Amino acid sequence: MRPSTEPAVPPHDMPAGTDPVDAIDAPGHHRSDLTKESESYTHGHHESVLRSHRARTAANSAAFLLPLLGEGMRVLDVGCGPGTVTVDLAEKLDGGEVVGVDAAGDVLDSARELAVQHPAANVRFEQANAYELPFDDDTFDIVFAHQLLQHLSEPVVALREMRRVAKPGGLVAVRDADYAAMAWYPASPELTEWNTLYHEVTHAYGFEPDAGRHLLSWVREAGFDPSGIVPTASSWCYATPEDRRWWGELWAQRCTESNFAVQAKESALADEVGLEQLAQGWQEWAAADDGWFAVLHGEVLARA
Numbered sequence: 001m002r003p004s005t006e007p008a009v010p011p012h013d014m015p016a017g018t019d020p021v022d023a024i025d026a027p028g029h030h031r032s033d034l035t036k037e038s039e040s041y042t043h044g045h046h047e048s049v050l051r052s053h054r055a056r057t058a059a060n061s062a063a064f065l066l067p068l069l070g071e072g073m074r075v076l077d078v079g080c081g082p083g084t085v086t087v088d089l090a091e092k093l094d095g096g097e098v099v100g101v102d103a104a105g106d107v108l109d110s111a112r113e114l115a116v117q118h119p120a121a122n123v124r125f126e127q128a129n130a131y132e133l134p135f136d137d138d139t140f141d142i143v144f145a146h147q148l149l150q151h152l153s154e155p156v157v158a159l160r161e162m163r164r165v166a167k168p169g170g171l172v173a174v175r176d177a178d179y180a181a182m183a184w185y186p187a188s189p190e191l192t193e194w195n196t197l198y199h200e201v202t203h204a205y206g207f208e209p210d211a212g213r214h215l216l217s218w219v220r221e222a223g224f225d226p227s228g229i230v231p232t233a234s235s236w237c238y239a240t241p242e243d244r245r246w247w248g249e250l251w252a253q254r255c256t257e258s259n260f261a262v263q264a265k266e267s268a269l270a271d272e273v274g275l276e277q278l279a280q281g282w283q284e285w286a287a288a289d290d291g292w293f294a295v296l297h298g299e300v301l302a303r304a
Contacts, residue, residue: 055246056081058088061146064232064299065173072096073141078130078162079103079148083111083123089144090115090123096141101128130158135165142166143304144173149218150202150211159222166304173301174219175234178212181296186288190281194255197270197278201260204267212298219302228303236295247293248286252279 058066062085069075071094077086080100090098100123102108111125128134130145130152143162149155162172179198184191202209216231238247254260255278264270270278285291 056085056146058085058092060236061085061175062089062144062173063234064175064301065142065144065171066092068142068171068173068301069093070141074139075099075142075144076101076133076135076140076162076165078128078133078143078145078158079151080108080111080125082107083114083125085146086111086125087115087118087120087123090120091118093122096122098123099140100125101130101133103127103129131161133161133165137164138167139165140167141170142173143171146175147177149174149215150176150209151207153206155208155211155214156218156221159218159224163222163224163302163304168304170304171301172219172224172304173299174215175297175299176211176215178296178298179209181210181212182294183296184285184291184293186285186290188281188285190278191285194251194278194281197264198260200269201264201267204269205263212296215298215300219300224302224304230301232299232301234297234299236297238293239291241289244286244288244291244293248282248291252282252286255279255282 069089069092073093073096075089075093075096075098077083077089077098077100080086080102081104083100086098086100098120100108100111102111102125105127108125108127115123115125126134130148131154143166145158145162149158152158159172159174162174166172179195182195199209208214212233216229219229220226238244255275256272261270261275264275265272285293
C-alpha cells in the first residue's frame with residue numbers, strides 16, 4: 001500500500017513562533033509545508049481535527065484533575081486548542097483564573113469566541129510556545145496539558161517549563177493517548193495499516209505516538225519528586241452507532257485531508273491511493289453494527 005521508497009524530505013526553514021517546536025530544530029526532523037498546516041502538529045487544524053477537539057470536555061479529558069480544583073486557583077492549559085476544556089475548567093472553578101495557551105493563532109480565535117458564548121469570565125487565551133511559556137516562575141496552582149506531549153520533539157523540556165511556572169507544591173497534570181494500545185473490532189487490515197503508518201509518520205518527524213506509556217518516565221526525567229507523582233490511565237470508547245459514525249468519519253477525513261496526509265506523502269511513507277484505502281477502511285469500520293474502538297490514555301499528576 002505504501003511506496004517502497006525510503007523517507008527523504010529535506011527540512012524546511014521555519015519562521016519563529018509558528019509552532020511549539022520552533023525552539024527545537026534537531027537534525028533529521030522533517031518539516032511539513034507551513035502553507036498547509038501547523039508544521040509539527042501531525043493532525044494540523046483541519047476541520048476534521050477541530051471537530052474532534054471541540055468534543056473534548058473537562059469530564060471526558062480531565063476527570064483525573066477535577067477533584068483537585070480548588071477555590072481561587074490559577075490554572076494554565078498548555079496546548080489548549082479551541083478551548084473547550086479550558087472554558088469548561090473555568091466554569092467548574094470557583095473564582096480564580098484559567099489561562100489557555102496554544103502556538104496556533106487561528107485556533108485561539110475560535111477559543112476566544114467560545115469563551116464569549118459562555119458565562120465564565122475567569123478565562124483568557126494567549127499565543128505561546130510550550131518551551132518558552134510567557135509567565136513568571138511559580139505562577140500557577142495547576143499546569144495542565146492534554147494530548148500535547150505526543151506532538152513535541154522534546155517533551156521532557158516542555159515538562160520542565162511547566163514545572164517552572166507551577167507554584168511550589170502545585171500540580172502539573174498531563175494526559176496523552178497511546179496509539180499502540182488502541183484496540184478495535186472487527187479486525188480491519190486497513191485500520192492495522194493506518195496504525196502502523198501513523199507510528200511511522202510521527203517517528204519520521206521526531207514525535208512519540210505512544211506518549212501515554214512514557215508519561216511517568218518523562219515526568220521523572222523532568223526532575224519531579226517521585227513521591228509526588230501519581231500515574232493513572234483512562235480511556236475513550238466509540239461503540240454506539242452515533243459514536244462510530246462520528247469517529248470513523250473524522251478519521252477517514254484525516255487520512256486524506258489533514259496534515260497527517262500531508263506528512264505521510266511528503267515523507268514518502270504513503271501515496272494518495274493508499275490513504276484513500278485507509279479512509280475506506282475507516283468508513284467500513286464505522287458502518288459495522290458491532291464496531292468498537294477504544295483509546296487508552298496515560299495520565300500523570302506531579303507535585304512541583
